[in-house]
Amino acid sequence: MMLHPHTFSCSLSLAALLLSSSLLAGERVLITPSFELSLDSRCAEGEVSCNDYTLQGLERENGRPFMLQGRSMHTTCADGVTPCRFLGYRFDQSSRSFLITEDGLLNIYHGDNLILHEQGRWEGTPAPAREHDR
Structure with missing residues (x-):
């Protein structure tokens, strides 16, 4: 089967668009x-x-492998209702809770006991710039 250059170019453009839209939809990897x-x-x-x-x-x-449902975590504003500063994500399982911060810190709790504390890195995300680097 022979593809014309225009068809091949359109296929590549479509693939790139689909990939970028899936990344923009909110997927992050830690x-x-x-x-x-x-x-x-x-x-x-x-x-x-x-x-x-x-x-x-x-x-x-x-x-x-495992899969959990969760939510984002925020502080609340002065009114006590409106979400303000983003803190991270929380995912609960019957025996464990996963708390993930924006800077890539993973804390896993069993009840109130911290059982794992690890620093990770967000894949495909550059490290935040430090003040003295600017």
Whole structure:
């Protein structure tokens, strides 16, 4: 089968558009020493607070996959209702809670007990610029 250059170019453009739109839809990947975590927002663009995140994870030690539903976490403004500063994400499982911060910190709790504390890195996201680097 022979593809014309125009057809091939359109196919590549469509593939690039689909890839970029899936990244813009809210998917983020966090890599830590113990986990590979993919977060995906199912909320409308522009929503400040989102109660519909999906976390697909893979435990590096045993290769066991898991999936959890969660939400974003924010401080509340002075009115006590309006979400203000973004804090991160929370995903609850029957025995564990995963808290992930914007700077890539992963905390896993069993009840009130902290059982894992790891720094990760957001894949495909440059490190935040430091003040003295500007």
